[in-house]
Amino acid sequence: MSLHDDALALAPDLVRLRQDLHRFPEVGLDLPRTQERVLRALDGLPLEVSLGTGLSSVTAVLRGGRPGPAVLLRGDMDGLPVVEKTPVPFAAENGAMHACGHDLHTTMLAGAAQLLAARREQLHGDVVFMFQPGEEGWDGAGAMLAEGVLDAAGKRPVAAYALHVSATMPHKEFSSRRGPILAASAALHVTLHGAGGHGAVPHRAKDPVPAACEIVTALQTMVTRRFDVFDPVVITVGILQAGTRRNIIPDTARFEATVRTFSAEAQAKVADASVELVRSIAAAHGLRAEIEYLPEYPVTVTDGTETDFLADTVREVFGEERFRTLPNPIPGSEDFSRVLEAVPGSFAWLGAAPKGSDPDVLPSNHSPHAEFDDAVLPDGAALYAELAARRLAA
Numbered sequence: 001m002s003l004h005d006d007a008l009a010l011a012p013d014l015v016r017l018r019q020d021l022h023r024f025p026e027v028g029l030d031l032p033r034t035q036e037r038v039l040r041a042l043d044g045l046p047l048e049v050s051l052g053t054g055l056s057s058v059t060a061v062l063r064g065g066r067p068g069p070a071v072l073l074r075g076d077m078d079g080l081p082v083v084e085k086t087p088v089p090f091a092a093e094n095g096a097m098h099a100c101g102h103d104l105h106t107t108m109l110a111g112a113a114q115l116l117a118a119r120r121e122q123l124h125g126d127v128v129f130m131f132q133p134g135e136e137g138w139d140g141a142g143a144m145l146a147e148g149v150l151d152a153a154g155k156r157p158v159a160a161y162a163l164h165v166s167a168t169m170p171h172k173e174f175s176s177r178r179g180p181i182l183a184a185s186a187a188l189h190v191t192l193h194g195a196g197g198h199g200a201v202p203h204r205a206k207d208p209v210p211a212a213c214e215i216v217t218a219l220q221t222m223v224t225r226r227f228d229v230f231d232p233v234v235i236t237v238g239i240l241q242a243g244t245r246r247n248i249i250p251d252t253a254r255f256e257a258t259v260r261t262f263s264a265e266a267q268a269k270v271a272d273a274s275v276e277l278v279r280s281i282a283a284a285h286g287l288r289a290e291i292e293y294l295p296e297y298p299v300t301v302t303d304g305t306e307t308d309f310l311a312d313t314v315r316e317v318f319g320e321e322r323f324r325t326l327p328n329p330i331p332g333s334e335d336f337s338r339v340l341e342a343v344p345g346s347f348a349w350l351g352a353a354p355k356g357s358d359p360d361v362l363p364s365n366h367s368p369h370a371e372f373d374d375a376v377l378p379d380g381a382a383l384y385a386e387l388a389a390r391r392l393a394a
Helices: 003-009 011-023 032-042 102-117 140-146 208-225 264-284 304-318 336-342 374-393
Strands: 047-051 058-063 066-076 124-132 159-166 174-176 179-182 184-193 233-242 252-261 288-295 300-302 323-325 345-351
Touching: 003 011, 003 102, 003 304, 003 374, 011 032, 011 102, 011 374, 032 047, 032 058, 032 102, 058 102, 066 102, 066 336, 066 374, 102 124, 102 159, 102 374, 124 140, 124 374, 140 336, 159 304, 159 336, 159 374, 174 304, 184 208, 184 264, 208 233, 208 252, 208 264, 233 264, 252 264, 264 288, 300 304, 300 336, 300 345, 304 323, 304 345, 304 374, 336 345, 345 374
Parallel strands: 066 124, 066 159, 159 345, 174 323
Antiparallel strands: 047 058, 058 124, 174 345, 179 300, 184 252, 184 288, 233 252
16 A cells, blocks of 8 residues: 555544644643643654653654665644634634644644654655644744754754645645745834823824834835835734823834745845834934844745655655645745755645635634644645655655
8 A cells, every 4th residue: 555545544543633632722832732642643653752851842763674864854733822713623712723734734744653654664764753842933943953853863864844734725735836935034023212291282292103103104115115026025013002091192102013034135134124214213203212123033945856856746646736836935934944944855835725615715824713624634644754755765
């Protein structure tokens, strides 16, 4: 039987594991129940397992029966602080949610470990399974790299791969692209300090609210006038706070923005330009600006050769129509970018929209209404396993 056939036979177990993880999502770097559930799923397999010290990670190494290099497979495990609003019978009720599908990633990686363990004697080298907490803004990949995940097999991996499900991509469609596939991210935190007063006499105060509004608008204009349209920048203000009552001018106003870029050049330029813009507008209003610009994740850049290999593997295993080359990068960001800075590899999307649905009208990842189809689990597990087995054999 093929790896895909074996994965299909595992489908009931994979669905049970995914739904159990979905019922009890955990957020951040400390995922004790998720870690324990992964360990139970791996129990009995011929793996060398180690646990993180500063986070609830699981690293498992499968030693192949034949000599060869190492390959790394990553699956992230954390949920989001989102109250679930889906109708599924296994919906979470603890105030968190697997709204980005990481429960599927964890399950598919555990399934791949089972598939490859059954073929251990035929493997030409070792496989590192990287079960990672804290992808959602906690830099769990960076923490695992610092704790030595790339040296877990005693040799650096020659390739690394990760899959990510999408609630709004066509059912069971795999997609990727050579080069930049996801954006770099940074955070811009601004507090404007003025002087409060009565709303009826604003000339006796230094009102930070109009200045904050002006800055938010100016940031949007800046990205269209100071940056190349073919090297785009996205700035979105997600938090804007000021005041306590409508007739009181507050002392301060604050906002937080996320910044997305697709090149190191744009990343450096927007850091300087945004800080300069905030400081200048604040000064023009007679205000003092407290500014933090915090780089987060780098651009996720796939290796061209490894991405071609991934695409060829999808086409050979699942059919020509199951792979699509993404025409453009996606403005989301990923800490798997840190792995791909150190190891050549690739990152692929797997459409998990329900079969027959219109992806264009479905709630997206991170929505409290986002739903992911369990039917994609065997395909994801099989692709993980195929990538590792074929890359080692090569």
